[in-house]
Amino acid sequence: MNPSERIRGRGANHNPATRFQTIFSEPDPEWDPTDSPLPRTEFIPDKSATIIARNDSPDIGFEASVNPYRGCEHGCIYCYARPTHEYLGYSAGLDFETRILVKFDAPQLLRAELSKRSWKPQVIAMSGVTDCYQPVERELRITRGCLEVLAEFRNPVAIVTKNSLVARDAKILADLARHRAAVVFVSITTLDLELKKRLEPRTTPAAGRLEAIRALNQAGVPVGVIIAPVIPAINDHEIPRIVEAAVAAGAQFAAWTFLRLPLAVAPLFEKWLDTHFPDRKAKVLNQIRAIRNGQLNDSRFGSRMRGEGPASERISQLFRAACLHYRLPDNRPELSTASFRRPSGAQLELL
Numbered sequence: 001m002n003p004s005e006r007i008r009g010r011g012a013n014h015n016p017a018t019r020f021q022t023i024f025s026e027p028d029p030e031w032d033p034t035d036s037p038l039p040r041t042e043f044i045p046d047k048s049a050t051i052i053a054r055n056d057s058p059d060i061g062f063e064a065s066v067n068p069y070r071g072c073e074h075g076c077i078y079c080y081a082r083p084t085h086e087y088l089g090y091s092a093g094l095d096f097e098t099r100i101l102v103k104f105d106a107p108q109l110l111r112a113e114l115s116k117r118s119w120k121p122q123v124i125a126m127s128g129v130t131d132c133y134q135p136v137e138r139e140l141r142i143t144r145g146c147l148e149v150l151a152e153f154r155n156p157v158a159i160v161t162k163n164s165l166v167a168r169d170a171k172i173l174a175d176l177a178r179h180r181a182a183v184v185f186v187s188i189t190t191l192d193l194e195l196k197k198r199l200e201p202r203t204t205p206a207a208g209r210l211e212a213i214r215a216l217n218q219a220g221v222p223v224g225v226i227i228a229p230v231i232p233a234i235n236d237h238e239i240p241r242i243v244e245a246a247v248a249a250g251a252q253f254a255a256w257t258f259l260r261l262p263l264a265v266a267p268l269f270e271k272w273l274d275t276h277f278p279d280r281k282a283k284v285l286n287q288i289r290a291i292r293n294g295q296l297n298d299s300r301f302g303s304r305m306r307g308e309g310p311a312s313e314r315i316s317q318l319f320r321a322a323c324l325h326y327r328l329p330d331n332r333p334e335l336s337t338a339s340f341r342r343p344s345g346a347q348l349e350l351l
Contacts, residue, residue, distance in 0.1 A: 006275050008038065009201050010075050012093040012268055039098045041073050043136060046101040051109035055128065062158060065128030066110060068142040070101035072130040074162060076200040077272045078229055081129045083263040092264035097202075100136065107145030114153045114342070121337035123156045133163035135202060147172045152343055156181035156335035160226060162189075162200065164208035170219035177221045179339035183332050185226040185255065186213050188242050190235045198276045199234075206242075210249040217250030222333045224253035230315055231259045232287035233280055239315070243322040253329050256319050258307045259288065261297040287311055 053065050071085055075097040082092035090099050103109070113119060126132040132143040150157050151172050159166060159173075159182075166173075166184060176182035190196050191206045204212075216223040225246035230236050243254060261269055273281040285296065291307030292298040298307070306312055323329065 007094070010039065010094060010097055012075070012077060012097060012272075016091055016093050016264060016267060039094055041098045041100060041136075044099060044101050046070060046103045048103055049109075050113070051103065051106050052113050052124065053128065062123055062125035062128065064122055065125040066106065066132075066146055067127070067129045068103050068106045068132055068146060069130050069134060069136075070103075071096050071099055073097055073100060073134050073136065074131055074200055074203045076162070076203065077269060078199070078231070078259055078261070078265065079130075080260040080262055080265060082265050082268065084129060086264065093268060100134075102136070102140065102142070104140075104142065106142050107149050110146050110149045111152075114149065114155055121155055121340035123158055123335050123337075124150065125158045125160070127160045131161055131163060132159065133161040133165040135163070137163075138165055144169055144172070147176075150181075151175050154179050154181055154339040154341055156337060158183050158185070158332075158335065160185045160187055162187045162203040162209065164204040164212040167212040167215040170216055170221060173216065173221045174219040180333070180336040181339060182221055183335060184216055184221055184223045185332070186210075186216075186223060186246075186251075187226045187228045188246065189228065190238055191241055191245060192235075192238070195235065198272075206245070210245055213246060213249040213251050217252070222252055223250065224255065224332060225251045226254070227256040227319070229257055229259040231284065232291070232311065232315075233284045234277070236315055236318070239318050240322040240325075243319075243326050243328060247326040247328050251328065253332050254319075254323055255332070256315070257305045258291060258312065258315070260305075261288070262299060263297075266296045 051066055053067065055063055055065060070088065072079065072081065079096070082096045085092050085096045088101065090096065126143065126146065137143050147157065147169055154176065157176060166186070173182045173184065186209050188206055188209050189200060193205055196203065196205060213223050213225065225242065227239055227242050230239065239256070246254065270281070270285070273284060277284065288296055290311045291309055293308065306316065
């Protein structure tokens with residue numbers, strides 16, 4: 001397949017073999033994806049018996065997370081979660097975007113977990129792996145169901161999303177916010193609609209995300225912007241304009257993270273550059289290596305979120321200068337578990 005070919009509405013244009021496969025097939029080099037039907041998204045029931053995942057990474061600000069969906073139809077080519085699909089026997093490429101595992105029982109499982117005497121109230125992150133507000137959430141309302149449970153227990157929640165659908169749940173989040181139990185980061189990668197279509201094809205355009213920030217702010221929900229990921233020679237120059245637009249919409253705080261390319265994501269991203277930015281591919285990759293200790297990815301704690309070296313410091317300075325100019329702090333509000341409660345009638349498991 002010619003690397004310049006693209007599948008409309010998708011981030012990846014092929015399914016690379018997983019790192020666990022010993023036998024795999026290669027597509028015909030003459031195959032033209034434009035001659036084939038567009039890949040349809042398949043939603044597969046996920047029969048997981050638990051819903052709260054644990055994290056012990058020192059550079060991530062949460063220990064517990066809930067992910068109603070595995071895989072993500074947003075199709076962001078840079079998504080660090082793509083390799084998690086390989087554990088399910090799927091590819092990190094098109095499969096990640098078109099074979100979505102759905103935890104239909106997530107609200108019920110969450111209620112059972114929070115009802116246990118062994119549950120220690122703590123912040124639960126939503127979208128710790130894949131976006132909890134991807135397109136199908138509009139119909140399935142699984143994330144909304146989880147938020148209703150969290151509100152009933154007054155357990156704090158932190159949300160990161162690229163979808164304006166989060167504003168649908170402003171009232172529930174506002175109820176939690178009155179107990180210092182909710183915070184939302186709206187992720188904005190670019191204000192350029194054409195770049196968004198290439199980089200993260202099924203996400204909400206920036207204008208819609210800014211409207212979500214405005215709606216959440218007006219509802220009394222602590223809401224900020226996260227510029228994620230910052231990609232050198234692609235969107236790094238947009239940092240000041242994104243901060244400016246977010247402040248105008250009502251963002252109360254800001255953060256940023258650098259591009260991460262673990263495992264299968266690196267070759268997928270290189271192919272994406274071949275398709276969309278062949279003229280600047282070498283420049284982009286060289287700048288990534290300058291920030292990633294000579295590699296395309298550096299998974300070391302302490303550096304994987306921001307990178308290191310002069311190039312990383314330049315991005316940090318640009319971000320800090322923009323936040324200072326628009327008077328936007330780069331820290332989120334502290335959430336509290338003080339109002340946690342187990343509603344009367346909640347089943348308690350004595351452990």
